[in-house]
Amino acid sequence: MNLETIQANARSSLGDALKSISVQGVAEHSGKAYGIVALMYHRLALCEMLADVRVDRFQVLLCKSALVRIHLMRLAASGKAAHPLTTCASQNFSFVDAITAGQLDLAVELARLTSDRHEPRSEYEDDFLLHRFMQKRLLHLHAGEDHDFQSLMDRWERIVEGEHAPYFDVCRALLQRDGEGFHDALLAVIEERGRLFRQKDVYPEDARRTDGALFMNGLALLRLAELNGMPTQREYPNIPHFARLPVSKLPLPLDSWMRPEEGLPV
Template sequence: MDLETIRLNAHSALTDALRSIAIQGVAERSGKAYDVAALMYHRLALCELLAELRSDRFQVLLCKSALVRLVAMRLTVAGRTFHPLTMCASKNFSFVDAITAGQLDLAVTLARLMPDRHDPQWEYEDDFLLHRFMHKRLLHLHAREEHDLHPLLARWEQVVGGEHAPYLEACQMLLKHDADGFHDALIAVIEERGRQFKEKGAYPEEARRTDGALFMNGFALLRLAELDGLATQREYPNIPRFARLPVSKLPLSPDAWKTPTEALPS
């Protein structure tokens, strides 16, 4: 499956999801329409970067992924009940999209709305702890909130039980402000991730061609390192330098996600 086919399929799925949201259909009522819309904006963003090297469109589409997710999360705060899979902290890739796009205020808003407990029925605890670390670290570095992350890391160590856990090591090095240790741990994450994507049948073709080619969590971890003043390389495998966007505030309306072409650079 080539990137153009993936892009066309994503546009079709996005159109269906936005229609369900507009008419409050079954998929909207379960929350799955918001999840699909966010995922399709995410996928379209990666297609734009990989196929066309359009970092400007990549940024706007990532931001729209985050805006969709923000609407869904605010609805749950207001009393709506959505399928729990759509609300898991570790499944919320839109936070990573926002931080990668350089939209730190938007990422902070999402982080504050995230559940503070993992859902054992729908997510692995170590995945939850990775994402909760990133949420709270950004809240500290950008919003100046105080968060003691040592208990979280201690729990993570218990969960992995001494097994090789490069994500944990990367987060430990971030907290220690150890640039060399972070670099080594990040490289280990990249290598392990590469092996996982090469496993036959481990990921759908669409994910393998998009998320397999761009390491979105890597962009987010590097952003956290930069915000804390750690020196990093400009480029890493699957983290190209032209996709490392500066911190900014895109002038998108909160409803820009409702129209795929709104504010999208030509």
């Protein structure tokens, strides 16, 4: 499957999900349609970067992923009965999209809207803790909020029980402002995820061709390191320098996610 096919499939799925939302279909009631819209914007963003290095379109599409997720999370906060898979912390890839796109205020809102409760039916606890660490770290570094990171890390350490856990190591290095430890742990994460993506039965092909080729969590972790004043390399495997966007505020309407072409550079 080539990137052109992945793009075409994503556009089709995006259109179907937007239609379901507009007619208040079953997928809208469960929240799953919003999750699909966010995922398709995410996937289209990665295709734009990987196929043509369209940094401008990459940024706008990531921003739309964040905007639709904010809409869903606000609905859930006001009482909408959304499926836990659409709102749990580890599935909130739109937070990573926002921080990668340099839209830190959107990322802050997503972090604040995300539940502090682990959803055992929808996510592994170590995945939950990874994403809550990144979210709370941004809240601390960008919004000046205080959070109990030591309790989070202690809980995470008990879960991994001394096993090889490079994500835990990279987050601990961030917390300790250990530049060398961060570099080594990030490379270990890159190596581990590369091994997983090479196993064809672990991820579907469209995910392997997009997320497997561009390490979005890595881009988010590098942003957190920068905000913490830590030195980083210009680029890493699967983290090209041109995907490291500056912090900015895109002038997109909050409902622009409903119109795929709005604000998208030609």
